[in-house]
Amino acid sequence: MPPEAISMPGTLYLYADRVRIVAGRYEAIHPRKFASHEGSTLSAHRAAMVAAVSGKRGKRYLKRQQLLELGEPAFLYLTEIVHRRPRQWYNDVDRLHELLQSHGPKVLRQALEEGIKDQVFSATYVERFLQHALVFQEVIQ
Numbered sequence: 001m002p003p004e005a006i007s008m009p010g011t012l013y014l015y016a017d018r019v020r021i022v023a024g025r026y027e028a029i030h031p032r033k034f035a036s037h038e039g040s041t042l043s044a045h046r047a048a049m050v051a052a053v054s055g056k057r058g059k060r061y062l063k064r065q066q067l068l069e070l071g072e073p074a075f076l077y078l079t080e081i082v083h084r085r086p087r088q089w090y091n092d093v094d095r096l097h098e099l100l101q102s103h104g105p106k107v108l109r110q111a112l113e114e115g116i117k118d119q120v121f122s123a124t125y126v127e128r129f130l131q132h133a134l135v136f137q138e139v140i141q
Contacts (some may be wrong), residue, residue, distance in 0.1 A: 001028050002045050003052040039069055043101050050097075060090045063097040070105050073112040080121040095123035103130060 001010070001023055010023035014032065019040075021028045030040040046066055053062050067074050078096075082089040100108050111126045111133070118125075 001026055002048050041066070041069070041105075043104070047101060060093060064093045067093065067096055067100060070100075070109045070112070073109050073116060076116055077112045077121060084121060092123040096126060099123070099126060099130065107133075 001021060005023040005026040008023040008026070010021050013020040013022070017032055019030050019032050021030070028042060028045065030042065033040055049066075050059050050062055053059050064078060067078060078089075078093070081092045085092070096108070099111075103111075107130065108126070111129045114129055115121060115125050
């Protein structure tokens with residue numbers, strides 16, 4: 001839901017393939033998930049939450065939190081980035097968040113898993129992996 005709907009009571013309408021959430025004048029439709037603890041955040045709502053937070057530091061920590069919601073691969077990847085570059089981690093987090101917004105959680109999670117497998121921890125690596133993957137998909141189609 002958009003940040004304006006925070007703390008509003010809401011109603012969930014469950015359908016076979018989607019969930020409709022209504023809170024006051026706000027409404028959102030998400031694909032229905034069946035795995036335990038599998039979340040769903042619309043890209044527009046993710047961006048609105050970051051915009052609603054004040055201050056650079058607050059925005060960076062919210063972006064990092066939204067990335068961590070991708071699960072264990074994101075946790076492992078971000079932990080390595082923060083420990084290897086404690087004074088520059090926020091640059092990678094900013095770029096990874098942009099990639100999350102443009103490619104979605106499933107695609108970014110896969111790219112992070114590849115980075116862990118290859119033991120390369122940077123947003124640049126993830127970006128290159130995604131560019132290569134997208135070009136490869138276009139060639140196949």
